[in-house]
Amino acid sequence: MFQVQILGTSSAIPTHSRLPSAQVVTINDRHHLVDCGEGTQMQLLKYRVKLARLDAIFISHLHGDHILGLPGLLNTLSMYERTTPLTLFGPAGLQEVLDLIFAQTQSYLNYPLEFIPTEEFQPGDIIYERKRYQVRLLPLEHKIFCRGFRFEEINKRPKFDFYKAKALEIPNEYFPLLKQGNTISLPDGRSIGPDEVLLEPDPPLSFAYCSDTCYHEELIEHIKHTRLLYHEATFLTNLKDRAIATCHSTAEDAGKIAKQAEVGGLILGHYSARYKDLQPLLEEARAVFPITALAREGHIFHVRDFSK
Amino acid sequence: MFQVQILGTSSAIPTHSRLPSAQVVTINDRHHLVDCGEGTQMQLLKYRVKLARLDAIFISHLHGDHILGLPGLLNTLSMYERTTPLTLFGPAGLQEVLDLIFAQTQSYLNYPLEFIPTEEFQPGDIIYERKRYQVRLLPLEHKIFCRGFRFEEINKRPKFDFYKAKALEIPNEYFPLLKQGNTISLPDGRSIGPDEVLLEPDPPLSFAYCSDTCYHEELIEHIKHTRLLYHEATFLTNLKDRAIATCHSTAEDAGKIAKQAEVGGLILGHYSARYKDLQPLLEEARAVFPITALAREGHIFHVRDFSK
DSSP states (O other): OEEEEEEEOBOSSOOSSOOOSEEEEEETTEEEEEEEOTTHHHHHHHTTOOGGGEEEEEOOOOOHHHHTTHHHHHHHHHHTTOOSOEEEEEOTHHHHHHHHHHHHTTOOOSSOEEEEEGGGSOTTOEEEEOSSEEEEEEEOOOSSOOEEEEEEEOSOOOEEOHHHHHHTTOOGGGHHHHHTTOOEEOTTSOEEOGGGTEEOOOOOOEEEEEOSOOOOTHHHHHTTTOSEEEEEOOBOGGGHHHHHHTTOOBHHHHHHHHHHHTOSEEEEEOBOTTOSOOHHHHHHHHHHOSSEEEOOTTOEEEGGGSOO | OEEEEEEEOBOSSOOSSOOOSEEEEEETTEEEEEEEOTTHHHHHHHTTOOGGGEEEEEOOOOOHHHHTTHHHHHHHHHHTTOOSOEEEEEOTHHHHHHHHHHHHTTOOOSSOEEEEEGGGSOTTOEEEEOSSEEEEEEEOOOSSOOEEEEEEEOSOOOEEOHHHHHHTTOOGGGHHHHHTTOOEEOTTSOEEOGGGTEEOOOOOOEEEEEOSOOOOTHHHHHTTTOSEEEEEOOBOGGGHHHHHHTTOOBHHHHHHHHHHTTOSEEEEEOBOTTOSOOHHHHHHHHHHOSSEEEOOTTOEEEGGGSOO
């Protein structure tokens, strides 16, 4: 399983239907939160995301609409008696903000919070590694220090060719051994090697989170061939001047980045509060890159659905 | 107009249907926000509270569930291009929290924020004064420094006796002058003094906000005869030990305070996340003080409805 659930799609000002930035990236059964705008813990509740499966939080930058839900969420995790460690990536100033809020509110976390400043890495560096996936840092260009994140599968297991195994009349109880790469000896005397029933693994899936950023060509090489790209699209092109002034992107910018990076699919988000109807943003991006969808609160994108 | 709209009723942990503490006290056409838990700005949007009419914010204490919506709300007011000053009351540490968040997020408010630490006053002191109402500080007893707020009408205008004026055959165009306390001379030679058409004003309305606090008898004299009391009721009496340990109240405690203070009505709130059904809390308080209601997100209480 490799999916992304959208929790918030607004830019700085929330609207009646849109909340500030936050997404849950779920790989296998582990959750990773990317950005944590105000209200994120209520969204996690609403969409019944199991907090016990939350392993790490990735904060792109310190603007309020990306961090103001964090103190409340961390505190709630503690009140739910979490004891397992939580890893938090973000700009160094985040530690200071959290320390002061916890000191002033006299809150203490039950669990170890391991904070890792993103300034310690270069874009492209692997900042988080698990057996089957890893996260790399992406260069974004915004008014303040800002980084994106690329989740990518690694060490994918070969696929087990069930029909081949059945054709070879291998009893089912030998399947686990074969899947793990063992050679087996069958009661009838045959010896079967894993190569006979294992197929090449599927190509690795990947998801890149790119918000907030202006149109930034340096990003392209870092997200080349990413399966699914989330790229902010705060404005339409008729407000390109405003996008440049505020270091944000237009929907067309997002489409151009997706096209040049040859990604499998593009999700837009971080919409300005001025847009009640988001269809024009979608159309603008699709004119450049057709496989584009709108992020909407609650929506789940399955990364495998975006084929290369 | 004197009304209270509930924005949040949860205690520290929000639930599917309950958000952290916040209420809007509206007197005439001016809004006053009391506490500002995470998500308050979205609640204000949802219930279409006109932010331009928000004059002052009153923060009881620095626990996260009472303040974590504040940085986002203050920032949003600025992005809506507010320029009129905003007054903010709260414990002194709040200033430090806001200063650091604004510095780290590189946010700047367009409007003057006048911060007034509540430590500068004694319980009972008038901390905010307008022509027709004022706000007094209330003593609450919690784990950290905490104060309540009592909104009370002052200088109420006499009521105009429309039927008497009609009976005296006074032309309508003289009504405004009479309402303002002037003696008028009519075309028919009669002279009419204001005493002839003005009645005693209605008794002043008042609302007291008391959260968070343990059962605290010192409070009673400060809220004596308050028309409408909001008092926290985090637990049922079977968790009285837990209430004492966490410096919170039971629903029965709230009822006892309401009864001894001889208030006109009681609203319960700040419910522990463990209670899916709030009816037992209501019943427990009503056994002591019958005119009790449950705070619910979005509900508006009209203070005049609670008669003495």
